[in-house]
Amino acid sequence: MSQTTHPDTRIGHVHLRVADLDRSIAFYRDVMGFELQQTFGDQAAFLGAGGYHHHIGLNTWESRGGRPPAPGSTGLYHAAFLYPDRAALGAALKRVLDAGVRITGAADHGVSEAVYFDDPDGNGIEIYRDRPPEDWPRGADGTLQMTNARLDLAALLADAA
CATH class of the missing domain: 3.10.180.10 (2,3-Dihydroxybiphenyl 1,2-Dioxygenase, domain 1)
Incomplete structure (x- = not known):
């Protein structure tokens, strides 16, 4: 017998590895309209809507200056x-x-x-x-x-x- 997830369960946020933190903050703030809630030095940022702590986490911990995955690679679709x-x-x-x-x-x-x-x-x-x-x-x-x-x-x- 399989277990089911509670019907009120939601995905709370997405945390993305990015190559350039400032560029990504500008995109999610200025284009997508999210509010910058907090930064963690020059390595991470957290943005949200309506005062929420964060819907989007951005970091360069393992990706500063990196390239997007090659087509045909596994990973986040969207x-x-x-x-x-x-x-x-x-x-x-x-x-x-x-x-x-x-x-x-x-x-x-x-x-x-x-x-x-x-x-x-x-x-x-x-x-x-x-x-x-x-x-x-x-x-x-x-x-x-x-x-x-x-x-x-x-x-x-x-x-x-």
């Missing part, structure tokens, strides 16, 4: 940042585009709307918003029927707060 609604997601997308970040993908998954790009170290980033569970597409047997449809970025930007 870190996903959940926004509370479509307007907040649109505003986040606008900041990303205004900073000149290249979008690598966007999709309407039926249960969520998501936009994908990379941080300066090549770490994959997803920004998304969930639809209410009662609006999730389901089959006749009740199973989720997620999709990978085109997301209209212009409409998302128009809905920005």
